[in-house]
Amino acid sequence: MAGGxxxxxxxxxxxxxxxxxxxxxMTVLTTSLNPRFISPQSLKDLMLNVSIIALLVLGQTVIIxxxxxDLSISSIVGITAFLSGSLFINHPGIPGMVVVLIAIxxxxxxxAVNATLIAWGRIPALITTLGTLYIFRGANYAWVHGxxxxxxNVPASFxxxxxxxxxxxxxxxxxxxxxxxxxxxxxxxxxxxxxFYAIGSNPNAAVLAGINVSRRLATGFLVSGAIxxxxxxxxxxxxxxxxxxxxxxIELTVITSTxxxxxxxxxxxxxxxxxxLGALLLSVFSSTLVFLRVPSFWQQSFQGAMLLLAIAAxxxxxxxxALRLRVKWSHV
Amino acid sequence: xxxxxxxxxxVGGMLLNKDFPTVDNWSNLLANFVEIALxxxxxxxxxITNEIxxxxxxxxxxxxxxxxxxxxYKLAMPLAIVICLVVGALCGALNGFLVVRFRLPSLxxxxxxxxxxxxxxxxxxxxxxxxxxxxxxxxxxxxxxxxTFIPSPFVLxxxxxxxxxxxxxxxxxGRSIYxxxxxxxxxxxxxxxxxxxxxxxxxxSGVISALAGIVxxxxxxxxxxxxxxxxxxxxxxxxxxxxxxVQGGKGTVTGVVLSLLLIGIINNVLTLADVASEIxxxxxxxxxxxxxxxxxxxxxxxxxxxxxxxxxxxxxxxGASAAK
Numbered sequence: 001m002a003g004g005x006x007x008x009x010x011x012x013x014x015x016x017x018x019x020x021x022x023x024x025x026m027t028v029l030t031t032s033l034n035p036r037f038i039s040p041q042s043l044k045d046l047m048l049n050v051s052i053i054a055l056l057v058l059g060q061t062v063i064i065x066x067x068x069x070d071l072s073i074s075s076i077v078g079i080t081a082f083l084s085g086s087l088f089i090n091h092p093g094i095p096g097m098v099v100v101l102i103a104i105x106x107x108x109x110x111x112a113v114n115a116t117l118i119a120w121g122r123i124p125a126l127i128t129t130l131g132t133l134y135i136f137r138g139a140n141y142a143w144v145h146g147x148x149x150x151x152x153n154v155p156a157s158f159x160x161x162x163x164x165x166x167x168x169x170x171x172x173x174x175x176x177x178x179x180x181x182x183x184x185x186x187x188x189x190x191x192x193x194x195x196f197y198a199i200g201s202n203p204n205a206a207v208l209a210g211i212n213v214s215r216r217l218a219t220g221f222l223v224s225g226a227i228x229x230x231x232x233x234x235x236x237x238x239x240x241x242x243x244x245x246x247x248x249x250i251e252l253t254v255i256t257s258t259x260x261x262x263x264x265x266x267x268x269x270x271x272x273x274x275x276x277l278g279a280l281l282l283s284v285f286s287s288t289l290v291f292l293r294v295p296s297f298w299q300q301s302f303q304g305a306m307l308l309l310a311i312a313a314x315x316x317x318x319x320x321x322a323l324r325l326r327v328k329w330s331h332v
Numbered sequence: 333x334x335x336x337x338x339x340x341x342x343v344g345g346m347l348l349n350k351d352f353p354t355v356d357n358w359s360n361l362l363a364n365f366v367e368i369a370l371x372x373x374x375x376x377x378x379x380i381t382n383e384i385x386x387x388x389x390x391x392x393x394x395x396x397x398x399x400x401x402x403x404x405y406k407l408a409m410p411l412a413i414v415i416c417l418v419v420g421a422l423c424g425a426l427n428g429f430l431v432v433r434f435r436l437p438s439l440x441x442x443x444x445x446x447x448x449x450x451x452x453x454x455x456x457x458x459x460x461x462x463x464x465x466x467x468x469x470x471x472x473x474x475x476x477x478x479x480t481f482i483p484s485p486f487v488l489x490x491x492x493x494x495x496x497x498x499x500x501x502x503x504x505x506g507r508s509i510y511x512x513x514x515x516x517x518x519x520x521x522x523x524x525x526x527x528x529x530x531x532x533x534x535x536x537s538g539v540i541s542a543l544a545g546i547v548x549x550x551x552x553x554x555x556x557x558x559x560x561x562x563x564x565x566x567x568x569x570x571x572x573x574x575x576x577x578v579q580g581g582k583g584t585v586t587g588v589v590l591s592l593l594l595i596g597i598i599n600n601v602l603t604l605a606d607v608a609s610e611i612x613x614x615x616x617x618x619x620x621x622x623x624x625x626x627x628x629x630x631x632x633x634x635x636x637x638x639x640x641x642x643x644x645x646x647x648x649x650x651g652a653s654a655a656k
Contacts, residue, residue, distance in 0.1 A: 069439070122632075123624045124578050126384070126439055127568075134565050134617035141610035252447050265440040297458050297557075301451025307444035311436050 015262030015270075019277040023284050030288045037291055044170060048162070050283040051172040052077075052231050052238060054276045056254045057261070058176075058183045059227035061275045062220045064258055065187075066199045067267030068118070068125040070221065073228040073254060075136035076110045077247040080232025082140065085149025085242050088158070096158040103233035104226050110136060111225015115218035125221075133251070144244035151240030162238035172234060176276075179227075183272045196220065200267025252300075256307040257282050264314045282306070334575070334590040341597040349604045355481040357600065363474075363483035363551065365596040367392065367544040367560065369589075370489055371567045372574075373496045374537040376588045379571050380500075381512040381530060382580030383431060383438040388541045389563035390449035391423050395545030397453040400462030400555020409469060417542050423449055424538020428531035446564070453557040462555040473550030485547045492540065497585040505529070513580030565613075569620035570595055578624060595619065 031037045056073055063070045080103040087099050110132070117128045151159060164171050187193035195216050198206045207213055236242055261278020263270030285306075286299055345352040371388045378385050395416045402412035423445070430441045472484050500506040511519040512526055520526055549555050574591035576583030598619075599612055 117621060117625065121625045122628050123621060127572070127578065127624055128621060130565060130568065131617040131621040134562070134613045135621075138610040138613035138617065142608065142614075252443070255443065256447070259440070265437060295455075295458070297454040298451070300454060301448050304444045304446070304448030304451055307447065308430065308441065311440045311444065312430070312434055315434055315436055 059224035071129040072132040074251040076228035081235040107229015115221035119214040119218040359481040361600040370544040386442040387445040391541035392545040392560040395542035396559040420538040420542025424535040428534030573623040
């Protein structure tokens with residue numbers, strides 16, 4: 001009995017644990033109402049839907065850990081998705097790998113614009129990336145000019161990245177899983193990773209500890225840009241059709257996922273595993289709504305409400321933790 | 333300096349396009365940025381207290397959708413307008429409540445409510461549109477004040493700008509707003525009721541955004557859930573370009589009004605020159621970034637200059653003592 005309680009406590013104590021529990025409960029409930037929810041096809045759809053968001057969540061986690069924000073990712077995804085498509089159209093026979101690399105490079109370049117303005121121009125990340133969100137999207141509209149990339153323009157072997165599976169799991173999801181492991185280890189075990197946490201927990205202390213904050217901020221926005229570039233190439237592989245509006249507005253989903261996943265908007269707290277679970281929870285939740293025949297117009301307000309709840313929960317937990325610390329040290 | 337920029341923009345506009353100085357064009361120019369101008373007024377006060385409200389455009393969309401919805405259900409127009417303003421106040425109160433009571437960062441809260449309020453707009457109207465508004469209200473949206481080129485909705489802005497100017501620069505409330513932005517702790521110890529003031533500012537932002545939504549609806553005789561999407565960019569750009577600093581505590585209503593005029597003229601000149609709307613987005617985004625980058629660069633250069641001068645003083649002093 002006591003053991004059982006301890007087990008539940010541990011599960012609820014950690015954000016990852018409670019997220020897994022929430023996802024499980026939601027899956028069981030929806031399945032009991034509609035058994036097709038866990039059919040292989042809908043599970044595959046679910047994994048595909050969450051993959052690109054989860055990928056972007058990795059980059060956003062690094063940013064939010066440093067108490068920053070990157071709103072421009074959706075525009076970077078849009079540009080690099082169309083770039084990938086136009087590469088296939090203008091250079092028939094170009095290897096898919098080269099296209100992916102060029103997309104990552106383009107993302108890195110756009111990330112460098114953010115990085116320069118934020119780390120050396122000393123403009124707050126919110127203002128910079130709000131500006132570049134519109135600048136990059138505007139540039140995309142001007143460049144695309146009403147054109148469209150269609151699935152027929154893209155080689156079947158490239159589209160297969162977005163549809164084929166390996167060991168029952170979509171290839172796209174494998175890419176995310178591998179990167180998730182890399183990010184999890186990098187943030188946990190390596191100097192760079194710990195510095196991201198240090199900057200977010202206390203920027204002044206980080207400077208005094210000898211961390212080059214500007215350089216780390218730049219690293220973060222470069223990583224976020226490169227990830228968004230990769231996501232752009234994969235967006236083309238997943239959907240086949242790309243126009244100027246591709247990925248518009250997904251920055252909200254990505255930020256909500258990250259924060260719901262336990263990465264505190266006030267910086268310094270959270271893990272990539274939690275953040276990706278947050279993306280999974282949001283995705284399960286939105287397909288639950290679809291299965292329950294809730295009109296799609298409701299999605300956005302649910303997302304906003306979840307973001308508000310997550311911020312409030314984080315603030316409450318931080319407050320309780322601070323109180324506990326005060327009690328613990330009150331005898332000193 | 334902003335006044336000079338506005339003058340340069342006006343002269344440039346006259347040189348570039350013969351249609352620019354016409355009365356019709358100016359009436360157009362003023363009408364086209366009235367919603368953004370309205371939202372920028374309370375927003376600049378919020379930014380001076382070192383908070384931000386990103387949800388303004390979503391509150392505009394919600395109010396516009398609600399107005400169409402209520403009108404389609406045959407509610408009397410004055411009542412529908414009052415309901416929209418009340419809902420705007422409630423939206424602002426929700427922002428204020430989360431920021432003040434739970435001490436949550438306003439940036440995160442208003443990103444959340446940006447999605448939430450826009451979501452409500454979609455719940456109310458879906459992808460439908462309401463267009464059959466009564467002619468006398470559409471006339472208010474489109475017409476000018478009799479015998480002038482000033483668009484009727486622009487009168488609302490003039491009145492509100494005067495109210496905000498008096499409030500910020502000639503009342504204790506205004507001094508308190510600056511005090512909060514300058515040093516929140518010091519303001520608290522000087523007896524400023526920070527929570528109440530911030531709450532009121534967020535509510536004002538809600539009401540005025542709702543008003544902007546009503547104006548938008550009548551101006552275009554159209555109520556849609558996606559009305560005004562992305563307007564927060566222009567409003568925020570106007571606030572920062574107007575000299576309100578990111579660190580809070582600084583900024584004037586006159587500055588914001590001038591920067592609104594500047595943005596309005598630039599947009600107008602570019603539109604007259606048949607520049608596509610996507611380029612306008614790039615221009616507005618760049619203005620936002622430049623408005624903060626430029627002062628930062630100037631400050632950095634001054635700092636470097638001061639350091640160099642100090643270094644020179646030290647070396648001359650060192651040289652003098654060595655000569656002894």
